[in-house]
Amino acid sequence: MMATTMNPNEPKRIHPHKFTLWVAMGSICMMFAGLTSAYIVKKNQANFQEFDLPKIFWYSTFVILLSSLTVQLAVAAFKAREMGRYKKLITVTALLGFVFAALQVTGFKDLSNHGIQFLGAGSNAAASFLLVIVGLHMLHMAGGVIVLLITFVRAFATKTRNYSSMPIEIVSVYWHFVDVLWLYLLVFFIWIR
Amino acid sequence: MSNEAVLHGVASSHDAHGDHHHEHHHHETFISKYVFSMDHKMIAKQFLITGMVWAVIGGLMSVLFRLQLGYPDQSFPWLEDLLGKWWAEKGHITAQGYYALVTTHGTVLVFFVLTAGLSGTFANFLIPLQVGARDMASPFMNMLSYWFFFAASIVMLSSIFVETGPFSGGWTAYPPLSALGDASPGSKTGMDLWLVAMALFVVSSLLGGLNYIATILNMRTKGMSMTRLPLTIWALFFTAVLGVLSFPVLLSGFILLIFDRNFGTSFYLSDIFVNGVGALPNEGGSAILFQHLFWFLGHPEVYIILLPAMGMVSEILSVNARKPIFGYMAMIGSLFAIAILAFLVWAHHMFVTGLNPFLGSIFVLLTLLIAVPSAIKVFNWLTTLWRGNIRFTPAMMFAIGFVSLFISGGLTGIWLGNSALDIHLHDTYFVIAHFHIVMGVASMFGMFAGVYHWYPKMYGRYLNNTLGYIHFWITMIGAYLIFWPMHYEGLAGMPRRYYDYSIWESFKNFVELNRFISTVAMIVFAVQILFLLNFFYSIWKGRKVTSQNPWGSNTLEWTAPIHPGHGNWPGEIPEVHRWAYDYGKDGREFIPQTEAVGADESHH
Numbered sequence: 001m002m003a004t005t006m007n008p009n010e011p012k013r014i015h016p017h018k019f020t021l022w023v024a025m026g027s028i029c030m031m032f033a034g035l036t037s038a039y040i041v042k043k044n045q046a047n048f049q050e051f052d053l054p055k056i057f058w059y060s061t062f063v064i065l066l067s068s069l070t071v072q073l074a075v076a077a078f079k080a081r082e083m084g085r086y087k088k089l090i091t092v093t094a095l096l097g098f099v100f101a102a103l104q105v106t107g108f109k110d111l112s113n114h115g116i117q118f119l120g121a122g123s124n125a126a127a128s129f130l131l132v133i134v135g136l137h138m139l140h141m142a143g144g145v146i147v148l149l150i151t152f153v154r155a156f157a158t159k160t161r162n163y164s165s166m167p168i169e170i171v172s173v174y175w176h177f178v179d180v181l182w183l184y185l186l187v188f189f190i191w192i193r
Numbered sequence: 194m195s196n197e198a199v200l201h202g203v204a205s206s207h208d209a210h211g212d213h214h215h216e217h218h219h220h221e222t223f224i225s226k227y228v229f230s231m232d233h234k235m236i237a238k239q240f241l242i243t244g245m246v247w248a249v250i251g252g253l254m255s256v257l258f259r260l261q262l263g264y265p266d267q268s269f270p271w272l273e274d275l276l277g278k279w280w281a282e283k284g285h286i287t288a289q290g291y292y293a294l295v296t297t298h299g300t301v302l303v304f305f306v307l308t309a310g311l312s313g314t315f316a317n318f319l320i321p322l323q324v325g326a327r328d329m330a331s332p333f334m335n336m337l338s339y340w341f342f343f344a345a346s347i348v349m350l351s352s353i354f355v356e357t358g359p360f361s362g363g364w365t366a367y368p369p370l371s372a373l374g375d376a377s378p379g380s381k382t383g384m385d386l387w388l389v390a391m392a393l394f395v396v397s398s399l400l401g402g403l404n405y406i407a408t409i410l411n412m413r414t415k416g417m418s419m420t421r422l423p424l425t426i427w428a429l430f431f432t433a434v435l436g437v438l439s440f441p442v443l444l445s446g447f448i449l450l451i452f453d454r455n456f457g458t459s460f461y462l463s464d465i466f467v468n469g470v471g472a473l474p475n476e477g478g479s480a481i482l483f484q485h486l487f488w489f490l491g492h493p494e495v496y497i498i499l500l501p502a503m504g505m506v507s508e509i510l511s512v513n514a515r516k517p518i519f520g521y522m523a524m525i526g527s528l529f530a531i532a533i534l535a536f537l538v539w540a541h542h543m544f545v546t547g548l549n550p551f552l553g554s555i556f557v558l559l560t561l562l563i564a565v566p567s568a569i570k571v572f573n574w575l576t577t578l579w580r581g582n583i584r585f586t587p588a589m590m591f592a593i594g595f596v597s598l599f600i601s602g603g604l605t606g607i608w609l610g611n612s613a614l615d616i617h618l619h620d621t622y623f624v625i626a627h628f629h630i631v632m633g634v635a636s637m638f639g640m641f642a643g644v645y646h647w648y649p650k651m652y653g654r655y656l657n658n659t660l661g662y663i664h665f666w667i668t669m670i671g672a673y674l675i676f677w678p679m680h681y682e683g684l685a686g687m688p689r690r691y692y693d694y695s696i697w698e699s700f701k702n703f704v705e706l707n708r709f710i711s712t713v714a715m716i717v718f719a720v721q722i723l724f725l726l727n728f729f730y731s732i733w734k735g736r737k738v739t740s741q742n743p744w745g746s747n748t749l750e751w752t753a754p755i756h757p758g759h760g761n762w763p764g765e766i767p768e769v770h771r772w773a774y775d776y777g778k779d780g781r782e783f784i785p786q787t788e789a790v791g792a793d794e795s796h797h
């Protein structure tokens with residue numbers, strides 16, 4: 001049966017789920033490409049407000065980079081069957097995810113305190129764009145946190161011990177992706193201003 | 194990764210049930226078999242039947258608004274009894290009802306029937322069977338894809354029944370009509386529901402598309418190299434790629450629209466005065482921005498609709514002409530070229546929006562370039578038919594009809610692609626005629642061809658042939674009678690999306706013609722009902738399929754049992770040794786893909 005599709009001894013083809021994730025990431029990229037090109041179109045028109053990004057975004061950048069590191073270490077720990085360390089690293093990663101989100105929100109509060117209006121009458125598209133784009137990125141981050149927690153719980157809750165590192169590997173790829181996406185957005189916003 | 198692992202759980206459990214599931218049967222309940230099924234064949238049928246329901250609703254809507262266009266002064270009291278005052282006061286379709294009908298008709302046919310109903314059905318049904326896989330890469334995601342579509346359907350359907358009516362600003366949902374609740378009745382709750390439905394729909398398409406791509410690239414059986422794939426699979430592959438890359442952009446446009454509607458932002462809105470409300474505070478927005486985001490999906494979308502039809506037509510023409518498809522590699526190359534160009538021509542929908550004429554000329558060039566791969570395809574289809582030993586099955590008739598319609602509709606595309614001509618033709622009935630022939634009816638024909646051809650595989654029974662021929666001829670002649678005259682109306686300047694032409698001095702002379710078109714449209718609609726009767730009757734009462742390969746076809750789906758279970762092949766998945774188009778070779782009528790290449794066999 002195995003032989004009809006592939007021999008386990010042959011060099012491993014990419015797992016279909018992992019592959020699916022890559023295509024999905026391409027899809028997500030297109031969404032942000034759509035939004036950021038809309039931003040460029042809009043910026044070249046009259047009446048586009050100028051303001052600086054909040055400083056806190058640098059801290060959140062540091063936090064998200066750190067979380068990429070911890071999720072990678074978690075994969076390594078899983079593969080080495082060091083489950084205690086794996087648990088800890090996963091918890092830290094998820095926490096860093098929350099910290100990142102909290103810092104982003106603080107950033108927006110900060111801008112808002114400086115009189116930037118994101119929504120409602122009198123808001124400018126420049127600010128609204130920032131909110132929508134960064135907000136959508138945060139949603140993708142939230143998705144990552146949820147999936148991370150699910151894999152975490154599943155790895156321990158199932159009766160049959162499951163030694164496949166595939167789920168956590170898939171989560172880590174996605175996590176890095178969200179990280180890189182943020183770096184892209186940050187560079188984009190700095191560059192374009 | 195093997196098919197087994199995906200079908201039965203996680204990789205590590207390989208050895209545990211390595212051998213004993215050759216005849217594997219899940220414990221199946223009614224719910225898991227017919228409702229929340231993860232079998233790609235059942236999901237395909239779910240897509241097909243849901244699509245059919247939408248086709249009836251959308252088609253009925255066109256009959257209703259054609260009634261208005263054909264008989265603008267006549268009163269049909271039964272209409273008010275049937276639809277109520279909002280839609281048909283005093284026996285006349287109301288203006289608001291008319292716009293609601295046109296918009297819902299467009300949205301539903303483009304997205305729900307010809308995207309979900311067409312590629313949802315055949316991508317699901319054919320990909321695993323034709324590449325030699327037990328199921329999709331992720332059967333669970335596949336099931337979710339259907340249920341998101343189902344949810345989208347329910348929300349869209351419910352929008353027809355709200356007090357202020359469904360969205361009425363055209364299927365393209367341009368702001369400000371789509372962005373301002375105060376702009377029209379349909380812009381209120383109807384638009385909210387439209388957006389929710391479309392967002393669910395996008396999720397469904399993405400889940401499906403991801404799966405189709407992963408399955409085609411990763412789950413092919415042994416020997417099935419990419420260049421041995423049937424053209425159906427290539428077409429479905431490019432369709433999925435187009436969808437996965439363009440739907441997210443549409444979603445981003447929708448997200449901005451939602452913010453404009455609900456949170457007072459000004460992405461698309463600027464300096465607007467609404468009657469009865471006054472001046473709006475929104476400043477600096479650009480409605481054109483939405484058009485860019487919309488058409489970046491919108492144009493690929495027409496190919497998302499068309500490519501699956503092209504793929505199935507290629508396959509059906511070859512099987513029934515008993516000849517190899519002409520120019521297999523050229524067919525793949527032209528699909529590829531079309532897929533690339535599809536992303537580079539969106540602004541041809543925006544020639545008259547004040548687009549920079551220099552930019553416009555680039556889009557003219559790119560648009561006209563599409564004629565090249567399209568012509569290659571037409572040439573190859575015709576050469577495949579040339580001196581073929583043609584079996585005129587209903588599927589074959591519809592496939593040939595597709596080629597005819599694609600030529601007719603494609604030629605008018607060359608007119609519309611010229612930005613200078615488009616100034617005159619834009620938003621006239623010429624456009625309606627063009628896109629209905631080339632995209633609407635042609636893809637419908639591809640879908641019918643597919644249903645007639647694969648019905649025996651889906652249900653183990655045949656459709657009634659006589660009814661099939663009646664269905665074909667009336668639809669074929671009817672389609673031309675409906676849409677051909679619309680070209681003349683459009684050339685004479687008759688605009689689209691008008692409620693009543695009889696009050697315009699310049700279009701009064703078309704009253705008779707419009708009545709004629711409406712009459713034919715009703716006849717054609719009635720024949721589609723006949724097809725549906727045939728479809729459902731034959732599921733239970735049709736002639737039974739007795740041989741595994743009734744069409745003498747080379748592809749893998751015909752090596753599976755007449756009623757394949759979940760997993761498709763009871764034993765091992767067959768191995769593939771050749772391409773799918775060895776018809777009429779070395780004195781043999783057909784040589785299935787599973788047959789090893791003989792020592793003295795000639796090369797194709």
Ligand code: HEM
Pocket residue numbers: 255256259295296298299300302303307362363364365625629632633634637675689690691692714717718
């Ligand atoms: C018997 C079959 C059909 C008839 C008689 C018909 C008729 C029409 C007419 C007359 C209009 C223009 C109404 C107006 O602008 O006032 C229209 C609009 C439209 N139709 Fe059809 N149609 C049919 C099938 C289809 C199919 C198969 C598709 C699938 C692509 C389709 C897609 C559309 C779209 C996208 C619009 C534009 C809606 C809008 O303006 O927002 N139609 N149809």
Ligand SMILES: [Cu+2]
Pocket residue numbers: 491492495538539541542
């Ligand atoms: Cu187009």
